[in-house]
Amino acid sequence: MARILIIDDAKFMRMTLTNILKKANHEIVGEGENGKEAIELFGKLNPDLVTMDITMPEMSGIEAVKVIKKENPSAKVIMCSAMGQQKMVVEAIEAGAKDFIVKPFDEGRVLDAVNRVLS
Template sequence: MKKILIADDAMFMRISLKSVLERNGFEVIAEAENGKQAIEKYKLLKPDIVTLDITMPIMTGLEALKEIKNFDRNAKIIMISSMGQESIVRDAVVAGAFGFIVKPFKEETIIKVFSKL
């Protein structure tokens, strides 16, 4: 079972994503409200997959992506974005993100992206 870290400043999004993932056989081992927490939890727990919202307080998802990839270049990270942030998502993919999911997401989209890992 793949272990997942979800980072999003919106509790509703964390709950929604966790529900979808757990229904489909993934284990959510931690949640973070900002990029700084995501980095700390990644280093501590070494999850198999990380989801990072792009827009978060304290440290953005893009900043966290770069830090995590510096720590572990093999980290599997999926960016989550609202509509209109596609150029930032492209930057994230160039920086090492595995892929991206656009909010609001559909369950089948989540499973399709995660099953490629």
């Protein structure tokens, strides 16, 4: 069981991920809507894992990953992207993300990524 922070500007996407992860007995320790909140919440909650949307208002997921990884080199982040954002996914991985999942979320794929990154 892991403590997971979910960052996505869409409430529906956060709910979807929460349902998938809770079913697999993970604990959702917090939720945020943009990169700034991600950095703030990460510092406060120190989660085992963060799922982070790439495209968000105020600060993108990629910018947030860079800051989080600089402050916490061992941070584990999985990026969430819409189809057709391959270039951004590559950027996110270069910035320190460990894996990515594509929307709409496939339960199996989400859990595979989470288990891989946590192990």
